[in-house]
Amino acid sequence: xxxxxxxxxxxxxxxxxxxxxxxxxxxxxxxxxxxxxxxxxxxxxxxxxxxxxxxxxxxxxxxxxxxxxxxxxxxxxxxxxxxxxxxxxxxxxxxxxxxxxxxxxxxxxxxxxxxxxxxxxxxxxxxxxxxxxxxxxxxxxxxxxxxxxxxxxxxxxxxxxxxxxxxxxxxxxxxxxxxxxxxxxxxxxxxxxxxxxxxxxxxxxxxxxxxxxxxxxxxxxxxxxxxxxxxxxxxxxxxxxxxxxxxxxxxxxxxxxxxxxxxxxxxxxxxxxxxxxxxxxxxxxxxxxxxxxxxxxxxxxxxxxxxxxxxxxxxxxxxxxxxxxxxxxxxxxxxxxxxxxxxxxxxxxxxxxxxxxxxxxxxxxxxxxxxxxxxxxxxxxxxxxxxxxxxxxxxxxxxxxxxxxxxxxxxxxxxxxxxxxxxxxxxxxxxxxxxxxxxxxxxxxxxxxxxxxxxxxxxxxxxxxxxxxxxxxxxxxxxxxxxxxxxxxxxxxx
Amino acid sequence: xxxxxxxxxxxxxxxxxxxxxxxxxxxxxxxxxxxxxxxxxxxxxxxxxxxxxxxxxxxxxxxx
Numbered sequence: 080x081x082x083x084x085x086x087x088x089x090x091x092x093x094x095x096x097x098x099x100x101x102x103x104x105x106x107x108x109x110x111x112x113x114x115x116x117x118x119x120x121x122x123x124x125x126x127x128x129x130x131x132x133x134x135x136x137x138x139x140x141x142x143x144x145x146x147x148x149x150x151x152x153x154x155x156x157x158x159x160x161x162x163x164x165x166x167x168x169x170x171x172x173x174x175x176x177x178x179x180x181x182x183x184x185x186x187x188x189x190x191x192x193x194x195x196x197x198x199x200x201x202x203x204x205x206x207x208x209x210x211x212x213x214x215x216x217x218x219x220x221x222x223x224x225x226x227x228x229x230x231x232x233x234x235x236x237x238x239x240x241x242x243x244x245x246x247x248x249x250x251x252x253x254x255x256x257x258x259x260x261x262x263x264x265x266x267x268x269x270x271x272x273x274x275x276x277x278x279x280x281x282x283x284x285x286x287x288x289x290x291x292x293x294x295x296x297x298x299x300x301x302x303x304x305x306x307x308x309x310x311x312x313x314x315x316x317x318x319x320x321x322x323x324x325x326x327x328x329x330x331x332x333x334x335x336x337x338x339x340x341x342x343x344x345x346x347x348x349x350x351x352x353x354x355x356x357x358x359x360x361x362x363x364x365x366x367x368x369x370x371x372x373x374x375x376x377x378x379x380x381x382x383x384x385x386x387x388x389x390x391x392x393x394x395x396x397x398x399x400x401x402x403x404x405x406x407x408x409x410x411x412x413x414x415x416x417x418x419x420x421x422x423x424x425x426x427x428x429x430x431x432x433x434x435x436x437x438x439x440x441x442x443x444x445x446x447x448x449x450x451x452x453x454x455x456x457x458x459x460x461x462x463x464x465x466x467x468x469x470x471x472x473x474x475x476x477x478x479x480x481x482x483x484x485x486x487x488x489x490x491x492x493x494x495x496x497x498x499x500x501x502x503x504x505x506x507x508x509x510x511x512x513x514x515x516x517x518x519x520x521x522x523x524x525x526x527x528x529x530x531x532x533x534x535x536x537x538x539x540x541x542x543x544x545x546x547x548x549x550x551x552x553x554x555x556x557x558x559x560x561x562x563x564x565x566x567x568x569x570x571x572x573x
Numbered sequence: 574x575x576x577x578x579x580x581x582x583x584x585x586x587x588x589x590x591x592x593x594x595x596x597x598x599x600x601x602x603x604x605x606x607x608x609x610x611x612x613x614x615x616x617x618x619x620x621x622x623x624x625x626x627x628x629x630x631x632x633x634x635x636x637x
Contacts, residue, residue, distance in 0.1 A: 104634055188596070
């Protein structure tokens with residue numbers, strides 16, 4: 080797989096305001112999003128029908144001007160091509176489209192910095208005693224969960240049943256390196272002191288469209304935001320929000336590699352599990368990694384056994400196709416994490432949130448003689464995910480050098496302002512940065528401009544791999560304003 | 574397959590040990606304990622004040 084894979088993440092953040100009577104999470108989330116976006120420059124989200132348009136050059140201009148612009152939803156589009164908005168009762172950050180797991184992990188991390196800035200602005204509107212606290216986690220420990228989703232563009236031609244057959248055992252077993260850890264169980268699951276993931280307790284179906292109840296292991300939502308004849312978007316909801324950069328890279332990279340191998344048809348038949356939903360819970364509930372999953376042909380395998388067999392098939396396929404460095408790096412990290420988890424899960428605390436958190440909790444249990452039901456342990460669990468660098472326990476570990484990083488703070492800062500250069504996010508982000516005043520609305524596959532003419536101008540971007548710096552960099556550099564840019568695009572028609 | 578797996582594990586372990594460098598076990602243990610004590614003290618100083626209260630009031634709406 081030498082070509083890239085279009086991918087990205089969406090993260091809903093937990094939000095609360097301390098010492099505020101009548102705290103309203105929707106109002107608080109709105110304050111966060113509006114805090115980040117200067118009101119003058121708020122760009123609306125458009126829900127108009129996607130139109131394939133002419134995509135030969137990647138982008139083109141349509142001349143008609145009646146668009147369905149959403150005005151009720153709080154939304155903004157950032158110069159890095161990301162979307163920041165209010166979803167239900169949470170602030171949500173969606174990364175720009177990227178083409179590899181390293182870039183996706185970087186923009187995922189940049190979302191935390193965006194959130195810190197936004198909270199800073201929102202905090203100024205609060206009373207002196209009130210303090211906004213935002214967590215990059217997925218559960219309140221009381222039966223309420225919010226998502227951290229991954230998106231991968233995949234070939235429409237691949238039969239969906241193949242995807243379900245291979246991904247089900249992969250998703251269940253990958254929990255051993257995708258979990259961010261949680262004290263206790265919820266949503267009616269049997270009691271447990273500590274478990275590997277935040278999300279497992281909330282999964283109740285094998286395949287389905289839901290995301291807010293009866294959550295399925297394989298989600299069938301299918302809005303490709305690209306040519307639907309060629310692509311589908313795989314919307315993965317069975318993952319935790321992760322802080323560790325290596326872990327985010329692993330989660331996205333291994334999944335993308337498995338998808339490439341499925342598309343190629345080169346993978347050996349996967350294991351079929353007797354009771355996939357129950358195994359989601361059982362794998363998560365066993366931090367010793369000794370739980371054995373029952374297969375339909377009567378075998379009993381650990382999650383690591385399943386991972387090794389998938390790894391071997393994917394490793395063979397990926398190496399045989401002459402893949403670029405980043406994908407080889409995924410294989411190396413994958414092999415190493417499985418090896419280390421097998422030897423001693425604690426040895427992975429530099430790369431995985433769940434083992435890092437467990438190490439902290441065990442130290443506290445030891446020092447303060449605490450049981451798993453202690454409020455202090457639950458607080459530590461929550462505060463590990465606090466995005467405020469002054470309070471984040473994850474950040475304490477980073478500062479002490481206990482955690483491996485993939486990015487410098489400077490690289491993360493750059494990703495907060497600059498878009499990826501190799502997807503349409505480049506065009507989106509660059510237009511926000513350069514033509515903010517004229518940009519009326521945006522969505523994943525189009526931008527709508529008001530250049531002072533009778534009708535609005537819509538620029539469709541149906542191909543995620545067009546609108547890159549290579550395609551439009553020169554055109555943008557030569558266009559001091561949006562009107563010039565639109566003319567230049569139109570002039571190059573055909 | 575199981576054998577191949579084990580080979581991989583041990584070769585990786587060797588690689589890890591070479592990279593990290595070996596420390597005498599007793600010294601390493603003492604250092605580790607000290608490091609963890611330091612870490613907990615540092616965390617104590619940034620931890621939200623009333624744990625029970627904070628956790629009790631932390632209620633989120635479901636999302637997605």
